[in-house]
Amino acid sequence: MAYGGILDRPPVRVLANTASARKIRTELTRRGFLATAIAASGAVLFTACAPGKASAASSAHGGPLEDKLSIYTWSDYDAPEVLTAFTKKKGPKVVVDAFNSNEELIAKLVAARGTSGYDIVVPSGLFILPMAENGLLEKLNLDLIPNFATMNPSFIHRSFDPKNEYSICKAWGTTGFVYDRTVIKRELTSWADFIDAAQKEASGRTAVLDDPAPLCGIYFWSHDIDWNTTEKKPLDACETFMTKELAPHITTFDSAPGGQIIPQASAALVQSYSGDARTGISQSKDPDRWQWVLGGPATELWMDNWAIAKGAPHPEAAHAFIDFIIAPDVQLAQVDYIGYDTGVQGTRQKAEEAGLERLDMVYFDDAQVQTMHEQKFTSAQERIVAIWNATKAAAGA
Helix, strand or coil, X not given: CEECCCEECCXXXXXXXXXXXXXXXXXXXXXXXXXXXXXXXXXXXXXXXXXXXXXCCCCCCCCCCCCEEEEEEECCCCCHHHHHHHHHHHCCEEEEEEECXXXXXXXXXXXXXXXXXXXXXXXXXXXHHHHHXXXXXXXXXXXXXXXXXXXXXXXXXXXXXXXXXXXXXXXXXXXXXXXXXCCCCCCCCCHHHHHHHHHCXXXXXXXXXXXXXXXXXXXXXXXXXXXCCCCHHHHHHHHHHHHHXXXXXXXEECXXXXXXXXXXXXXXXXXXXXXXXXXXXXXXXXXXXXXXXXXXXXXEEEEEEEEEECCCCCHHHHHHHHHHHCXXXXXXXXXXXXXXXCCECCHHHHHHHHCCCCHHHCCCCHHHHCCEEXXXXXXXXXXXXXXXXXXXXXXXX
């Protein structure tokens, strides 16, 4: 089957059938805003740059492409055949390095002060604005990225970059949970149900994300409180609840439960990112035992983004690559490989036609998206990290 004439590759009907799918778990700890990068070292990292030094317009103007392109991204986050196809079609040789967190990415760019040697970087949405304001990113020349027009309107002009001056969606997802129906035999539909089951049937067999914001989100979402609150009273209540009422029932903190926890059924109730849950269920010997739940009445929406590093040595190739990789022709391979919606219109229909499974964990309808909320860069991040640490200590982690 030809994917738009660019990639000749048979459809993979189940994402987890490939070894690459198993590696997805290695890049999931970044999800959310990684509050540690803000509270622990973010202030140092960002103040190391001169504030307000957002880059001028990109140096790319549509000239000849350079012979190389250097990408600094999350581990195993692009289909190899897509990278190969870019080189074959456009010329530049692609070199990829991986980082483990937004914190590591930012530290590298700050230390380099525009001489990192990287062209394309992939920060999460929360970090786009502070990185741009502190001169870590180049402005995009959208005239050189005509495929931007193919992006789903829901995933452009986000609050962290309203004009898409610095970023374009690479992939997005959400947070929910899965439960073992052989252990929990009633239907769970909300975060309140998650808490109740954690304290009952799944007590001692509950796994949560090892990430501050979505962990605390369990309390805020279940109590209909804005998870970006900076008010002392709800933050105090969150800490009391997490350390006294939920922590005693938690056995594992793991941001990639699709790797082992779900396939091995070592927990009965598992908070998880959507794509990782999909991978874990697909890898399970008995996938029907697991039920995915999009946490309600509210949950998060995270987004990773294509961006160009300050001082990128190959700006023409960088723009050409971003335009290439968001083209509709290569989207099926990308979605198949990473298990997340890439924000390009029309991809879902192609995925359905190719027979990819569990697409309800990749694509969400408008009503579901309305329940998802982005994290904000607030003064409460240090407190959120403190609650996360206290909860882990209370659980004996």
